[in-house]
Amino acid sequence: MEAMYESVWLYGPRTEAISEILSVVATHCRPDWDGEGAEAISQLAADRAIAFIRALPRGVPVPEIAPEHDGSISLDWIDSRSRVLSISIGVSDRLAVAWLDGTNQGHAVERFDGERIPPLILERIRETMGNASVRVS
Amino acid sequence: MRLAHPPIVEMVVDIDCDLPADLEIADLEQRARELYSDRYPGFRRILHPLPGFGDIREATYAFQFLEEGPGLVQLRRDGFSFNRFPPYTDLDEYLPEIRRAWQIFVDLVAPVAIRRIGLRYINHILVPSGLRIADLNEYLHLGSGLPDDMTLKFNEYLAIEDVTGNEVRVRMVIDAQERPDQPPPVILDIAGSRRHSADPQVWENIETTILGLRRMANAVFQSSLTEQCLTLFR
Amino acid sequence: MLPSGFPEAVADEETLARFLTSSSYFSATTVKPAAFLPNPKAGMTTSVFRHDAGNLIQIARDRRPDVSIHGAAVCKAAAVRAAKLEVVAEEPPPLHANIVGWPVEADPVLQKAAQREKALVITSKCKLVLF
Numbered sequence: 001m002e003a004m005y006e007s008v009w010l011y012g013p014r015t016e017a018i019s020e021i022l023s024v025v026a027t028h029c030r031p032d033w034d035g036e037g038a039e040a041i042s043q044l045a046a047d048r049a050i051a052f053i054r055a056l057p058r059g060v061p062v063p064e065i066a067p068e069h070d071g072s073i074s075l076d077w078i079d080s081r082s083r084v085l086s087i088s089i090g091v092s093d094r095l096a097v098a099w100l101d102g103t104n105q106g107h108a109v110e111r112f113d114g115e116r117i118p119p120l121i122l123e124r125i126r127e128t129m130g131n132a133s134v135r136v137s
Numbered sequence: 138m139r140l141a142h143p144p145i146v147e148m149v150v151d152i153d154c155d156l157p158a159d160l161e162i163a164d165l166e167q168r169a170r171e172l173y174s175d176r177y178p179g180f181r182r183i184l185h186p187l188p189g190f191g192d193i194r195e196a197t198y199a200f201q202f203l204e205e206g207p208g209l210v211q212l213r214r215d216g217f218s219f220n221r222f223p224p225y226t227d228l229d230e231y232l233p234e235i236r237r238a239w240q241i242f243v244d245l246v247a248p249v250a251i252r253r254i255g256l257r258y259i260n261h262i263l264v265p266s267g268l269r270i271a272d273l274n275e276y277l278h279l280g281s282g283l284p285d286d287m288t289l290k291f292n293e294y295l296a297i298e299d300v301t302g303n304e305v306r307v308r309m310v311i312d313a314q315e316r317p318d319q320p321p322p323v324i325l326d327i328a329g330s331r332r333h334s335a336d337p338q339v340w341e342n343i344e345t346t347i348l349g350l351r352r353m354a355n356a357v358f359q360s361s362l363t364e365q366c367l368t369l370f371r
Numbered sequence: 372m373l374p375s376g377f378p379e380a381v382a383d384e385e386t387l388a389r390f391l392t393s394s395s396y397f398s399a400t401t402v403k404p405a406a407f408l409p410n411p412k413a414g415m416t417t418s419v420f421r422h423d424a425g426n427l428i429q430i431a432r433d434r435r436p437d438v439s440i441h442g443a444a445v446c447k448a449a450a451v452r453a454a455k456l457e458v459v460a461e462e463p464p465p466l467h468a469n470i471v472g473w474p475v476e477a478d479p480v481l482q483k484a485a486q487r488e489k490a491l492v493i494t495s496k497c498k499l500v501l502f
Contacts, residue, residue: 006149006151006211006213006218006220006255006257007147007149007220007257007259008147008201008209008220008222009146009147009222009259010147010259010324010326015183016181016183018184018185018186019181019182019183019184019185022184022185022186022196023182023184024395026184026196027393027394027395028393028395033392033393034392034393034438035392035434035435035437035438036392036410036412036413036418037410037412037413047186050186064395064398064403065395066393066395066396066403066405066406067393067395067405068405068408069405069408069410069411070411074403074404074405076403076404076405078398078401078403080401081400081401081494081495081496081497082495084401084404084491084494084495086403086404086405086487086490086491088483088484088487090480092480094480095480096480096481096483096484096487097484097487098404098484098485098487098488098490098491099488099491100488100491100492100495105488105491105492106488107481107484107485107487107488108484109478109480109481109484
């Protein structure tokens with residue numbers, strides 16, 4: 001574990017984001033947690049989400065975390081209500097990506113190999129959060 | 138050596154301990170928050186991935202107690218940390234508070250033994266504008282011996298101080314987030330440590346070790362940077 | 372006219388509430404898109420309630436007393452239609468409606484991405500009401 005958790009300046013936002021993923025898993029571990037038949041958050045999805053956070057280059061903002069009905073994990077970069085990048089991480093290496101940037105919107109599928117963040121996603125993060133004062137990894 | 142504008146972005150004192158075998162730090166949260174809250178009103182729970190997680194108690198790795206100012210204390214599953222951020226003055230000024238916060242930790246957790254004491258300085262060095270990555274050796278003793286047409290991105294070494302047995306791990310990272318209009322920032326991460334079994338109740342021995350690590354870290358800092366670089370911080 | 376007394380057709384200016392069953396479905400002032408994604412187990416629909424501001428908490432309590440509800444994302448039906456989706460009344464329970472018309476694709480991940488884009492359009496027009 002080295003000193004990853006001890007240096008807040010180097011790893012703090014990523015440590016917090018990983019901690020938030022684990023907290024979401026723990027608080028959404030029962031089936032039907034939403035009263036609408038939701039699946040418990042998948043451990044595989046959580047592993048992939050954690051790998052994604054660890055792969056974020058230093059200086060790139062970390063996302064907010066949310067559970068999804070099918071047991072996936074949502075990573076959201078929110079600059080404002082109309083400037084958001086949202087990614088779904090599930091059990092496969094394919095990520096569902098969508099963005100809203102004022103009147104510009106779109107969606108795509110990207111592949112994450114567990115080590116390197118797809119360039120499209122990095123570009124979208126920077127475009128979405130360019131003006132934000134946020135946690136950077 | 139006292140610098141007017143030190144490039145320190147974080148100082149960390151780590152005291153890694155063996156805790157009682159039956160201790161679950163998740164059970165200490167309420168009491169710990171009460172004991173640290175007067176000086177550290179902020180709180181964060183840090184979870185760490187474990188196989189088969191889902192039990193938030195088992196995944197609890199640390200509690201962070203945050204000052205309203207630039208500091209925090211960490212109660213970890215494997216020890217104690219004291220983190221300090223800019224504005225940074227001098228370790229001597231922080232030692233009384235480190236001792237106080239450590240004593241709270243000892244009273245609460247009852248560590249069996251200390252295994253390692255660490256002192257880490259993370260420096261963020263902004264060299265002058267217009268400097269290319271290739272010119273960094275005017276400011277840093279990179280020691281890489283690379284051909285001229287190659288660019289160093291990362292250098293790391295581990296050394297042992299002969300007299301004391303103290304270890305130091307030094308990392309020099311040329312930040313990959315370089316922007317064309319800004320100079321390449323450099324992270325100089327100096328982590329000194331001493332592994333030994335020590336009595337958690339005897340603060341004087343802990344302090345002596347920390348001060349020895351500071352002396353070593355300062356020497357490494359001076360030898361890692363050229364005089365041209367050091368003048369940036371005076 | 373429905374048993375609740377509301378008309379069958381959901382007008383553009385009607386206020387809709389999506390109850391938030393997770394504290395992770397919102398940040399300080401914004402609703403996250405995951406809160407609106409459709410439920411495959413409910414025919415690929417998103418459950419909402421038609422309300423006036425006065426009885427929102429009561430509707431939440433009556434709906435599922437065993438599920439924690441942290442608040443609601445509130446928007447006009449017009450915001451849903453702006454995302455090229457539709458709002459259809461479905462009672463019982465009283466005042467209940469569904470957001471329907473979510474995109475369907477042969478590729479499930481692409482489908483999710485397309486649905487997510489529409490959820491972002493809706494949440495961009497939502498106000499957050501915390502209980």
